Amino acid sequence: MDELAKLLEGNKRFVNREFKSKDLSAQRSETISGQHPFVTIVSCSDSRVVPEYIFDAGIGELFIIRAAGNVVDSCALGSIEYGVGHLHTPLLVVLGHEKCGAVTAACKMLCENNHIDSVLEKIKPVVGKTGPSDVEKTIEENVRWVKDCIENSSKVVKEKVAEGKLTVVGLKYSLTTGKVEILK
Numbered sequence: 001m002d003e004l005a006k007l008l009e010g011n012k013r014f015v016n017r018e019f020k021s022k023d024l025s026a027q028r029s030e031t032i033s034g035q036h037p038f039v040t041i042v043s044c045s046d047s048r049v050v051p052e053y054i055f056d057a058g059i060g061e062l063f064i065i066r067a068a069g070n071v072v073d074s075c076a077l078g079s080i081e082y083g084v085g086h087l088h089t090p091l092l093v094v095l096g097h098e099k100c101g102a103v104t105a106a107c108k109m110l111c112e113n114n115h116i117d118s119v120l121e122k123i124k125p126v127v128g129k130t131g132p133s134d135v136e137k138t139i140e141e142n143v144r145w146v147k148d149c150i151e152n153s154s155k156v157v158k159e160k161v162a163e164g165k166l167t168v169v170g171l172k173y174s175l176t177t178g179k180v181e182i183l184k
């Protein structure tokens, strides 16, 4: 099955509460010798956005990089390159979500003179384009922006895409419905 279809099928099971049965202990044993995830996901750290739950996945299936606002820095880019370059996941997803606190803070231009500012600095160029009043639109634009940043700054990602070995997709998760939608 196509990896994106597989991921969306998992989300459908989550929404319909039709979780597939998982033997986590067996999966743990099976993956000791190596991991073969089918997707690399850049997600927000938000505790309400739990990729393994919302995609009904088990151990060894999702390679996840998380930071508030699903922003990427050079360490995140390195992790993404490990996922697509070494683990060869054919799918790379940037996962934003409804009511994202980091994007909301960036829209409000809150400044804490703290390390959280480096997260907000990453989102500010997006707010510059969308304006501060429409947070949900900014969340969606931020996913597209992060996706573009990854594609433009990672040679590994660029090459894999050019070779037809990698698909990069932006998704938005709804806290309200539990569904993910593809952001074109």
Ligand SMILES: [Zn+2]
Residues within 6 Å of the ligand: 044, 045, 046, 068, 069, 070, 097, 099, 100, 101, 102, 103
């Ligand atoms: Zn968030």
